[in-house]
């Protein structure tokens with residue numbers, strides 16, 4: 001029997017939720033596997049349902065728990081199906097009859113009456129989600145402690161899907177592309193477009209005039225400035241937005257990355273934009289360069305909690321116990337990067353993390369390294385709405401520039417090799 005309309009998208013969304021919550025996979029890995037063979041519209045719907053379920057998971061669970069006499073196990077299939085059903089009704093404005101027909105189908109041979117009862121009760125009660133998404137305790141408690149003045153703004157930034165930010169290959173063409181694409185110029189070749197567009201269909205994509213990159217993610221590479229005649233090592237390079245930026249700024253780029261799979265995106269983007277970088281697939285902890293570099297960008301592997309607006313799965317995959325392992329890896333990478341710099345060479349250390357251990361604390365320890373001298377970031381180097389910290393570092397979070405659509409959480413600090 002053929003599937004009822006819309007069922008494949010819901011089935012894929014359920015698989016993604018399961019992969020993220022039970023196996024700790026990223027949505028970016030789980031989605032292509034679950035939805036890769038679907039029509040583009042169904043794949044987009046699967047992404048939207050899974051994404052909104054993860055963004056509002058804590059609040060959806062509170063609604064489910066309020067409507068069940070016996071608490072459903074965290075990993076019960078019926079709980080996940082209810083999460084998807086409620087996310088569609090409360091966030092995506094899907095008509096209840098479509099939510100019910102597709103949702104119950106996912107529970108063939110299972111507790112369909114229970115799911116139907118819970119969903120109908122909540123709809124009759126006309127329940128609503130809170131204004132700000134509640135955070136899972138693991139990150140909520142940390143951020144309330146680490147960012148007491150920012151945590152509500154961060155939740156506000158998380159509440160809505162982010163706009164589409166792009167970076168132009170030629171920053172001087174900002175006004176032209178702003179008009180052609182109907183975007184808002186953010187300065188230095190950054191443009192902000194309304195969300196929900198088919199990226200590959202937009203003017204300029206096929207010709208490689210731009211690539212997708214969150215506004216905050218564009219800042220670390222820009223801190224190395226113009227690179228004409230100089231060599232830069234992009235130490236953890238994939239999927240490669242920063243390598244493209246560096247190549248566009250005239251640097252001779254050596255893009256090193258351990259993951260072959262993640263490098264495919266960089267290769268595609270280089271082909272499309274006509275920019276050049278030498279790609280090295282290697283473990284940075286084993287590799288040795290032949291010559292030293294004028295600059296190194298270390299966009300280190302991290303918990304990625306700063307990207308929670310675009311990747312709400314990070315909120316549920318965050319394991320405080322893994323932070324030590326991550327910070328040790330970051331330190332080891334920094335240590336090698338310092339040795340590979342020419343005297344006077346610059347190091348930018350960056351992470352897309354809101355965890356101080358991965359950002360501010362790493363920068364403090366680099367500042368006390370005798371081989372390095374801090375090179376503070378000046379306000380003129382940053383987009384108009386941002387200021388450096390008192391230490392001369394960059395710190396962004398998803399609650400900043402909220403009225404204009406927010407930005408990812410990022411940390412960056414710059415140093416010079418003595």
Ligand SMILES: C[S@@+](CC[C@H](N)C(=O)[O-])C[C@H]1O[C@@H](n2cnc3c(N)ncnc32)[C@H](O)[C@@H]1O
Nearest residue numbers: 236237238239240241242258259283284299301
């Ligand atoms: C934050 S991401 C880099 C994002 C990238 N700079 C960009 O702008 O698209 C960190 C990257 O480090 C890579 N990585 C992790 N450990 C590594 C290692 N030992 N050697 C090289 N790359 C590594 C990961 O595979 C991941 O792609």
